[in-house]
Amino acid sequence: EDQVTQSPEALRLQEGESSSLNCSYTVSGLRGLFWYRQDPGKGPEFLFTLYSAGEEKEKERLKATLTKKESFLHITAPKPEDSATYLCAVPHADTGRRALTFGSGTRLQVQP
């Protein structure tokens, strides 16, 4: 059964303190791993898609990486505006890969 697990549930950082968020997946035949950012009271917004082990993508202070079992979202020198919940997702086999299944998210708080 396809599963997506994110850790930690919550993370508090000081401004400038780099760290990583983890997304572990159990999927037969990965067809893409998606990262989204969600601000309070809003819908998730797309960040990255990764398709194969070894792939990396960057956007400002964020870098996403992918291995055969997990993905990391690295945050370098974060700022308070990076505070949000970060979600990862994969196309789920039970839907014929036609819909995404999401992890429960990591709630990131960056303090000035």
Add this chain to the structure above:
Amino acid sequence: NAGVTQTPKFQVLKTGQSMTLQCAQDMNHNSMYWYRQDPGMGLRLIYYSASEGTTDKGEVPNGYNVSRLNKREFSLRLESAAPSQTSVYFCASSAGVLQNYGYTFGSGTRLTVV
């Protein structure tokens, strides 16, 4: 450039009442989805429509029905609301889920059932 529009944004229902959540997209996307989001549970798929004229159950379909009215609109109906359906509901659309950007989400409907 509206993207995905959900109405209403907030709603309070009494147990047993019915209501329909509306969702419309203006991106000519083929696929549309309804999720609910509860604290600590993440986003869970209720129903989806891979293309106009088709709908399929997701992970948590009980107590809900959907209608893909046309390519733009996908509605979610609660026939007899229960307190367990208190949640934030998100509609999303995609050209196809395996496309590079996955989904575009609406801003959500916060539903409270008392």
